[in-house]
Amino acid sequence: MGLGARLLGDGHGHADDASGGLIRRARLYEIFSAAAFAGRRRRVFDQLAALSGVGPGDRVLDVGCGTGFFATRLATAVQPGGRVDGIDPSPPMIDYAAGRENAHCVFTVAAAEALPLEDATFDVVTSTLVIHHITHGNRATALAEMARVLRPGGCLLVADFRPPTNPVANHLISALAGHAMAHNPIGELTGLIEQAGLRVTGTGDHRPWLHYLRAGKPSSDRPRRIR
Ligand SMILES: C[S@@+](CC[C@H](N)C(=O)[O-])C[C@H]1O[C@@H](n2cnc3c(N)ncnc32)[C@H](O)[C@@H]1O
Numbered sequence: 521m522g523l524g525a526r527l528l529g530d531g532h533g534h535a536d537d538a539s540g541g542l543i544r545r546a547r548l549y550e551i552f553s554a555a556a557f558a559g560r561r562r563r564v565f566d567q568l569a570a571l572s573g574v575g576p577g578d579r580v581l582d583v584g585c586g587t588g589f590f591a592t593r594l595a596t597a598v599q600p601g602g603r604v605d606g607i608d609p610s611p612p613m614i615d616y617a618a619g620r621e622n623a624h625c626v627f628t629v630a631a632a633e634a635l636p637l638e639d640a641t642f643d644v645v646t647s648t649l650v651i652h653h654i655t656h657g658n659r660a661t662a663l664a665e666m667a668r669v670l671r672p673g674g675c676l677l678v679a680d681f682r683p684p685t686n687p688v689a690n691h692l693i694s695a696l697a698g699h700a701m702a703h704n705p706i707g708e709l710t711g712l713i714e715q716a717g718l719r720v721t722g723t724g725d726h727r728p729w730l731h732y733l734r735a736g737k738p739s740s741d742r743p744r745r746i747r
Pocket of ligand 1: 583586610653
């Protein structure tokens with residue numbers, strides 16, 4: 521059994537759709553993620569937080585928050601006065617995240633494609649390593665939902681796994697982590713984000729294996745400051 525299947529837990533992933541599905545083994549995911557970032561996890565996520573432009577007082581949504589690691593880093597960045605909501609459809613991941621007991625975070629079981637949240641609520645929406653877990657047919661809806669809950673002038677920051685171009689490395693990723701990561705169609709993200717009505721304002725690669733896109737929600741009268 522590959523690592524991807526072990527993380528999924530009890531076989532409720534979307535194996536038929538070649539997406540990653542829900543992750544149920546929260547503690548195992550924490551160990552895997554810490555190892556995969558080779559000691560740079562906190563630094564990488566703090567850099568992603570900076571790229572999103574979050575600042576004191578902001579209301580932030582982290583979609584597919586998993587174990588809540590990024591949400592708690594974002595919560596630090598929005599003090600004083602800010603708050604972070606984390607959503608994930610996997611109850612074990614949300615239980616683990618809630619166990620972090622951060623007073624500035626609220627965690628809820630929900631899926632990206634049906635956010636139980638009001639329109640135009642958040643200054644910043646983030647989603648890291650999640651899109652390849654959503655069924656292919658639901659990805660456009662998920663990004664439209666993220667755009668819906670973003671305030672005009674707000675910022676969306678999406679980062680996902682960038683498959684290695686080296687075929688041997690890619691084969692290894694496929695064997696270890698599964699098809700969804702090894703064949704992640706990262707190039708489709710720009711189109712999906714623009715289709716959701718957002719404007720891509722920046723893209724880049726982040727070592728060791730992340731690709732990120734930053735996008736803004738058009739605002740006629742209240743542009744968001746760039747930090
Ligand atoms: C690889 S983990 C990433 C967790 C966290 N964002 C991080 O960067 O460590 C992918 C997460 O996406 C969640 N997920 C799967 N399907 C989802 C969906 N439809 N909507 C939101 N999250 C989803 C999984 O349960 C899992 O927690």
